[in-house]
Amino acid sequence: MEDLIKKFSEYIEESHNIVFFGGAGVSTESGIPDFRSKDGLYNQKDIKFDKYPPEYLLSHTCLVKEPKVFFEFYRQKMDARNIQPNAAHFALAELEKLGKLKSIITQNIDGLHQKAGSNIVYEIHGTTKENYCDKCNKKYPSDYIFDSKESIPQCECGGIVRPKVTLYEEGLPEDAVSNAISAIRKADMLIVAGTSLQVYPAASYVHNFTGKHLVVINKEPINVKLDNKKDIFIQGSVGEILRNII
Incomplete structure (x- = not known):
């Protein structure tokens, strides 16, 4: 491990x-659960939602056909407003300040990178921090859906105010x-x-990399091709490893 950390530092x-x-x-x-692990969101038992397939609850179909169910699940499970960034987020923000890190690409929708101080963040699955009307596209504050007293948050035009999150069955945001x-x-x-790297199409984006060094950090081995002469895999906590590097 020490040799890998040293090599990682040299690469930076x-x-x-x-x-x-x-x-x-x-x-x-x-403290934000992932989706598919044994402790993940999809394996958390909740009698209110057990009859629904997990992917359905965060799908475009659910939003349109059963909006009350969608928003109840969303409010209970997606509210990250009181969650704080961890060592990984702060280390990356520091790496940006040092002029080394040029951008962050995240599959997460919690806004913790920005909360830690990072400025250039491409959120390829959207964000819970923005809301808009699905009819007139009017923007609403980040707290609007979570604080709304209505089971289905409504725009003044009559449309539904929805989160700027990429739901199942929807395309990823083109600009990001x-x-x-x-x-x-x-x-x-x-x-x-x-x-x-199992969630597509996002996982396929790494294949566009043709630079000098690829570093993979994960608690479990992943299926990605590495060149032993220039790439490294470090198994462990992302926050702990990045904090040691910085």
């Missing part, structure tokens, strides 16, 4: 355009995806952390 020293690609494992250390792919292509070092 010699790199000038680092991009970070992160998944749910970055936020679990703040375009910026993410462009950043990866320009990077001389790519750090992939806290993700199994």
